[in-house]
Amino acid sequence: MSELKKIATRDGFGEEILKLGLENPEILIVDADIGKSCKTGAFRKELSAEYHDDKNQYVNVGIAEQNAAGVAAGLATCGKIPFVVTYAVFGSLRMCEMIRQQICYPNLNVKIACSHGGVTPANDGASHQAIEDMGVLRTIPNMTVVMPADYNSAKKLTKAAAETYGPMYLRFTRDAVPQIYDENVEFVIGKAHQIQDGKDVAIIANGDTVRLAVEAAKVLEEKGISARVLDMHTIKPLDVEAVTACVNDIGKIITVEDHNILNGLGSAVCEVAAELGKGIVKRIGIQDQFGQSAPYERLLEINGVTVEEIVKTAEEMQK
Amino acid sequence: MREVSVKELKNTATQMRMKVVDMIYKAQSGHPGGSLSAADFVTACYFKYMNIDPKNPRWEDRDRMVLSKGHVCPIQYACLATLGYFPESELDTLRKEGSMLQGHPSMNKCPGIDISTGSLGQGLACAAGMALAGKMDKKDYKVFCVVGDGESQEGEIWEAANTAHKYELDNLIVFVDFNNLQIDGTCDQVMPNGDLGEKFKSFGWEVMEIDGHDMEEICATLDKCYASKNGKPKCIYAHTIKGKGVSYMENSCAWHGVAPNKEERDQAMEELTAQLV
Known part of the structure; x- marks a missing residue:
């Protein structure tokens, strides 16, 4: 890719x-x-x-x-x-x-x-x-x-x-x-697209952060941590079934988004987990603060929206 | 367009006023003042000019009516019920749970409502969109829109006025219900509008200033609008009296959004009955 x-x-x-x-x-x-x-x-x-x-x-x-x-x-x-x-x-x-x-x-x-x-x-x-x-x-x-x-x-x-x-x-x-998908991949509005399956942690991302999730999963694999990666392109209606499966199958979820951690993808996933009464969700995203003029990658970095942060979070969740 | 005499339209407008007062009395909630000020031209549109089919409310070639000042929907409900869009008994359900007659018009609940409104300043843009679709599809339907003088303080009205001018929407006919009253006082006190007719003119519209309660003048002006295919959207700047037809409601801010009690309702009915000719 x-x-x-x-x-x-x-x-x-x-x-x-x-x-x-x-x-x-x-x-x-x-x-x-x-x-x-x-x-x-x-x-x-x-x-x-x-x-x-x-x-x-x-x-x-x-x-x-x-x-x-x-x-x-x-x-x-x-x-x-x-x-x-x-x-x-x-x-x-x-x-x-x-x-x-x-x-x-x-x-x-x-x-x-x-x-x-x-x-x-x-x-x-x-x-x-x-x-x-x-x-x-x-x-x-x-x-x-x-x-x-x-x-x-x-x-x-x-x-x-x-x-x-x-x-x-x-x-x-x-x-x-970066391009992630070839032109033959199909998407259904309201249905998460699973990029890879895994058993130790679920990384649910959308938009321009899906590439970070994919890269983080590779790094994690080298460290012996297996990650399920979901592209949650639709945050409403949320694919509750896919999130529920992450909670039930894995129980450890990281959300990643180029959006405030309040009320976006991370919040939507937390809502499902909270109602199920189990699982743990860590949100990676914009830290409820305004941005500034700076390079795009740098703005993500300032907010901890990076491959390293996803990897670190996933590792901590394994302890 | 239907053959209806001015006298007949005057009586119909009075009957619509009676239905307005009665439904707001039964609901003990609603906006009588503006409903009564807009009653004459809305009646003229529905009972003479609009090409509509109550049995097929979403007929694609129909004329459209947008109440940008959505709170005056009782006058529209009265017209729609009388024309047979729904049984007149529905008027008794105004503002009640489960009713098709919401406090502000809902297009998916009430047949004959062409767009949901209620938040002021937004209807003219929608009406412009409908008129633009008519131009795109080379259809000859008209779009009527009722805009309040108070709500003309909203900026979106003027954004929409620009759009109507740019796209030469001469199939769009707007009534500005100039009763000079809004909730907190006269428009001049709250936020002076200046000359709204001149404003629309400067936005490239064809403007006609009328007495909004003179049925003869309303019809003559609408005839003029129908004949004028000059690419200019039409603004009928209508001088009106808030609460028109009910003495104690006329020119009173207090009757913007208040329901009459039993005695007030009876007095209104008596006064309106006397106005039938």
Whole structure:
């Protein structure tokens, strides 16, 4: 896998949404002026009325995210499948109440597809780093919350999102991340993808941290610790069955996420374990603190979101 | 569009007002003031202009109605029940557990509601989305939207106004219910809106200023909107009186969200009955 070039998951989204839009005229992009960096440029070029008299699948409402959510809701009531595209901070927090009232409450088929998830907009600083988005949106009824781990899974999950009715939040990375999956791997929204089985510790990760989980599992194997690795791309609806199996089969779980440790993947897994009344969960993620302008890898390191930290935690859990 | 006389529409609007007062009385909860100020133009839309089918509420070619000021839904419920979207007996369940008639309109509970609203400032963007879908699909339905003067203090209204202008949504007809009252006082006291008509005009809209209780003028203005295919979204800036038709509710902030008691309800019914022509 190390031979493959790194690629941002927003690129996977951009390529797949163009393909889907060409196949299905009801699929729309609703941009809010940052289409270029959210990779909707090709879609605009191929499917916008600006360039083609017979195409009309592209809308740009300008720097007006709240309105973008409302316009998308109105479009969805007329049978359209709008993908509202912006950065994760704005697509979750700026639009939050519009998502709740106009999209989730009426259960409309609107997808919020956001680049710049987690600390991947590294140099932009704290204002652009989305560390609360998935947690905030998972508390809204009817909402599905997804973060793919790499380029191919981003494509697969974008396609699955378009084919699944209902409000959905898709979170992509700005930065390039290693490729984990080949194009034949299948993903089901709401079902964890098991990368490898193991018996001593379960590492449950999502998004850009899945690669860290995979690497940590290799290091652990050399140390004689066998790890089950799950890509929990969907944190809502959470694959409770898969988490329950980790609790019952192994009992020692590490969660890893590029998100605040509060209310994201780690919290969701803890909820399951706590209700089962057994197992121990250690959360690795953003330590409830704002970021700063710094390299992406460095921001993860500051928060202990590293292969070394996962390995150390797994070793300690064996004692 | 149906052939209905102005006189008939006036009477219908009065009957809708009676249903509004009665349902809010029975619920002992709800928003009479704004429901009564919007009653005349909402009645004109539903009983004369809107191309709708109560037996097929989600018919894709229908005209749409968005109450951006969702709390005035009693007037919409009265119209929908009278048109046969659901039995009139449902009006007695307003705001009660299990009712299709929620305190603020829910599209998945009540047939005939085109989008759920209730959080102010959000409806116009949705209406713009519906109008845009109509343009994309080359359909000729209209989208009506009722916007409060108070809620025009929300920024999203103006974001949506931009969108409607950019996409030349001349199939979008907005009533600004200019009754100059909001919960904490007059709009001028709480947050002066300036001239909302001029504001919409500066956003590229075609604006028509009317007496929002003059049925003849309402119809003449809607006729004008239907005839005008100039690419400009339409704003009907309607001067209205909050609580219109019930003397003690008129121009009173106190009746924004308060239900009448038995005597008040009876007096309102008496006054409204006398207004039938």
